[in-house]
Amino acid sequence: MTQDTASVSVRDLHLAFGAVEVLKGLNVETAPGEFLVLLGPSGCGKSTLLNCIAGLLEITDGQIWIKGKNVTWEEPKDRGIGMVFQSYALYPQMSVRGNLAFGLKNQRMPKAQIEERIARAARILQIEDYLDRKPAALSGGQRQRVAIGRALVRDVDVFLFDEPLSNLDAKLRAELRVELKRLHAQLENTMIYVTHDQIEALTLADRIAVMRGGVIQQLDTPLTIYNRPANLFVAGFIGSPAMSMLSGRVEGGRFHVGTQSLDLGGYDGEVPARLDPAILGLRPEHVEIVEGQGGPGGLLATVDIDEPMGADSLLWLDVEGQKMSARIPVERSLRRGTEVRVVPVMDKASLFDAESEQRI
Amino acid sequence: MANPATLSAAVAAADAIPGADPGGPRGARPRRALSRGNVFLYGTLLVAALYYALPLYVMIVTSLKGMPEIRLGNIFAPPVEVTFQPWVKAWGEACTGLNCDGLSRGFWNSVRILVPSVILSIAVASVNGYALANWRFRGSETFFVILIFGAFIPYQVMLYPLVIILRELGIYGTLWGLILVHTIFGMPILTLLFRNYFTSIPEELFKAARVDGAGFWAIYFKIMMPMSLPIFVVATIIQVTGIWNDFLFGVVYTRPENYPMTVQLNNIVNSVQGVKEYNVNMAATLLTGLVPLAIYFVSGKLFVRGIAAGAVKG
Ligand SMILES: Nc1ncnc2c1ncn2[C@@H]1O[C@H](COP(=O)(O)OP(=O)(O)OP(=O)(O)O)[C@@H](O)[C@H]1O
Ligand SMILES: [Mg+2]
Numbered sequence: 001m002t003q004d005t006a007s008v009s010v011r012d013l014h015l016a017f018g019a020v021e022v023l024k025g026l027n028v029e030t031a032p033g034e035f036l037v038l039l040g041p042s043g044c045g046k047s048t049l050l051n052c053i054a055g056l057l058e059i060t061d062g063q064i065w066i067k068g069k070n071v072t073w074e075e076p077k078d079r080g081i082g083m084v085f086q087s088y089a090l091y092p093q094m095s096v097r098g099n100l101a102f103g104l105k106n107q108r109m110p111k112a113q114i115e116e117r118i119a120r121a122a123r124i125l126q127i128e129d130y131l132d133r134k135p136a137a138l139s140g141g142q143r144q145r146v147a148i149g150r151a152l153v154r155d156v157d158v159f160l161f162d163e164p165l166s167n168l169d170a171k172l173r174a175e176l177r178v179e180l181k182r183l184h185a186q187l188e189n190t191m192i193y194v195t196h197d198q199i200e201a202l203t204l205a206d207r208i209a210v211m212r213g214g215v216i217q218q219l220d221t222p223l224t225i226y227n228r229p230a231n232l233f234v235a236g237f238i239g240s241p242a243m244s245m246l247s248g249r250v251e252g253g254r255f256h257v258g259t260q261s262l263d264l265g266g267y268d269g270e271v272p273a274r275l276d277p278a279i280l281g282l283r284p285e286h287v288e289i290v291e292g293q294g295g296p297g298g299l300l301a302t303v304d305i306d307e308p309m310g311a312d313s314l315l316w317l318d319v320e321g322q323k324m325s326a327r328i329p330v331e332r333s334l335r336r337g338t339e340v341r342v343v344p345v346m347d348k349a350s351l352f353d354a355e356s357e358q359r360i
Numbered sequence: 361m362a363n364p365a366t367l368s369a370a371v372a373a374a375d376a377i378p379g380a381d382p383g384g385p386r387g388a389r390p391r392r393a394l395s396r397g398n399v400f401l402y403g404t405l406l407v408a409a410l411y412y413a414l415p416l417y418v419m420i421v422t423s424l425k426g427m428p429e430i431r432l433g434n435i436f437a438p439p440v441e442v443t444f445q446p447w448v449k450a451w452g453e454a455c456t457g458l459n460c461d462g463l464s465r466g467f468w469n470s471v472r473i474l475v476p477s478v479i480l481s482i483a484v485a486s487v488n489g490y491a492l493a494n495w496r497f498r499g500s501e502t503f504f505v506i507l508i509f510g511a512f513i514p515y516q517v518m519l520y521p522l523v524i525i526l527r528e529l530g531i532y533g534t535l536w537g538l539i540l541v542h543t544i545f546g547m548p549i550l551t552l553l554f555r556n557y558f559t560s561i562p563e564e565l566f567k568a569a570r571v572d573g574a575g576f577w578a579i580y581f582k583i584m585m586p587m588s589l590p591i592f593v594v595a596t597i598i599q600v601t602g603i604w605n606d607f608l609f610g611v612v613y614t615r616p617e618n619y620p621m622t623v624q625l626n627n628i629v630n631s632v633q634g635v636k637e638y639n640v641n642m643a644a645t646l647l648t649g650l651v652p653l654a655i656y657f658v659s660g661k662l663f664v665r666g667i668a669a670g671a672v673k674g
Contacts, residue, residue, distance in 0.1 A: 051567070054567075054571060056567050056570060056571070075570075076570045076571045076573075077570070077571065077572070077573030081571065082571065083567070083568065083571045085564040085567070085568060086564070087562055087564050089562065089564035089565045089567070089568040090568075091565065091568075091569070091582075091583055092587060093586040093587060102569075102572050102574070102582070103571075103572035103573055106572055106573035106574050106578060107573060150568070150572070154572075
């Protein structure tokens with residue numbers, strides 16, 4: 001059975017707060033040592049799911065297995081999990097050492113062993129110098145390290161992170177992100193990580209679960225999620241700047257927008273004979289811009305506006321009255337009103353059924 | 361404006377035209393001490409302070425005078441001849457209808473009532489509030505509503521039923537009976553106080569402690585209590601002053617040998633034997649009020665320190 005190999009397995013999980021159903025039959029399974037990221041808009045139930053796995057919320061229905069053991073009715077401390085919270089949640093009256101030792105003392109671990117564990121965690125997280133300070137005397141990044149350390153000392157099988165970096169400034173966040181990745185490589189624990197920052201999700205995850213309204217929309221590797229989003233929601237949620245969506249219809253192996261049409265040859269998927277209405281999703285970096293009207297293929301467009309963003313610039317175009325964007329080198333500035341030809345990289349495009357919103 | 365540097369900061373600030381003065385205003389912003397608003401504000405405060413301080417002044421002055429001086433009738437005049445005899449008498453010799461050992465007996469009774477009542481009521485109410493704030497159980501909201509409702513029922517309604525209950529329990533008239541009564545009557549307001557305070561402590565701290573394997577009592581003693589010194593001080597102030605000043609329960613639920621200080625005071629002041637000794641009465645009243653006063657002074661400082669400590673917790 002899968003429960004022997006899966007490290008965390010959530011089966012058919014239902015959770016309701018009173019009459020409000022927040023999680024609706026959720027299924028997730030992680031491989032041992034996997035870094036799973038839960039990604040989704042605010043209020044979609046990410047924290048709720050994490051709290052259920054941790055045992056901090058009474059679930060309505062379903063099962064939770066950790067390391068081949070059904071822990072649905074177990075106390076949080078007996079589940080072999082450590083949790084890191086967005087607000088750090090350090091015990092303010094205890095020193096850093098006290099914070100790290102608290103969980104171990106509750107297990108009645110011998111003093112010498114506690115010291116040893118703390119020393120090891122402090123070395124890994126580079127917090128040795130602050131062990132005797134109170135949390136109030138630490139910076140945000142240091143506090144977050146201590147919070148991670150509190151899970152680390154307990155030697156747990158599964159780490160649960162609830163937006164651990166979202167209270168930090170951008171630079172520190174980038175630094176700690178790399179450190180977390182290193183930590184994961186070093187420890188090889190299973191990690192479940194909640195965020196609504198897609199950069200974090202794409203850089204850290206082995207697999208990403210994109211959630212919306214208490215339902216998992218897609219659970220796959222970052223690359224697949226980015227290149228082959230399962231539906232319109234995932235396509236729109238992942239990627240910045242966002243994917244452009246052209247409305248039209250499919251007929252005879254071509255995608256028709258207004259009076260123009262585009263050859264769908266090379267599309268990564270089965271192109272239906274007829275699909276009306278349909279939506280073609282193109283990422284800004286997956287289209288080529290050719291100046292002048294000549295040349296084969298592509299769609300005619302006019303340049304609307306040019307947004308330089310440092311390394312490259314984002315070009316906003318008008319195709320048959322619909323907006324789309326393209327990423328071009330910053331030196332290639334194109335004036336407003338210029339007529340260009342848009343040539344998509346077809347094997348990176350996504351075609352959606354506009355009614356079911358699913359990818360074809 | 362020829363030499364702005366020599367002018368006072370206030371004038372420079374008032375007259376500065378942007379661009380005209382190269383320096384512009386600098387340094388601390390000048391404040392006018394006597395604006396119309398200030399006069400009004402401090403005037404009101406002064407009147408209010410006098411209103412409260414004057415009776416106190418009269419009491420102190422009177423308690424330091426001898427009877428002949430009091431008979432002269434000028435209650436505002438300071439004592440010509442300061443005497444502490446009334447205080448000594450109030451403490452150890454004043455007579456009630458029953459005995460003549462002054463307030464001292466009532467004082468010790470009050471202490472014996474106060475200490476267990478305060479400790480017991482705060483212990484129970486803080487655990488109550490903690491459970492209601494963090495361990496929501498089935499019906500906890502209903503329980504809370506009923507408890508709070510108790511705060512709005514007039515005491516008088518419950519006086520007699522409680523007499524019966526205490527009698528059935530066999531502790532009617534004892535100190536423990538009164539302690540129980542004080543604990544019960546302190547419960548609604550104290551529970552509300554503690555529940556609200558514990559609710560304001562971030563829930564994630566509680567969750568982290570649970571993940572760390574702490575149970576109900578470990579979280580209460582090691583996480584919640586050390587973070588809640590200010591509210592414990594507030595509760596202590598409320599209970600000490602409330603219980604010390606209580607008269608009604610003392611009269612109803614204890615026997616004369618256990619009467620608290622307030623009841624003893626009443627009996628001294630209202631005793632009808634001999635002449636009315638105003639100076640002794642004043643001294644007795646001041647003595648009775650001394651304990652709440654001391655609590656305010658001592659814990660007021662602690663209270664501020666507790667709040668300041670809370671502010672840097674981050
Ligand atoms: N105690 C509660 N009682 C009722 N509803 C709740 C409770 N806690 C959460 N919810 C609801 O459950 C839904 C999911 O909340 P959750 O905290 O899991 O969102 P989230 O995905 O973590 O969002 P965010 O990214 O903002 O943290 C929200 O709509 C929220 O209003
Ligand atoms: Mg959340």
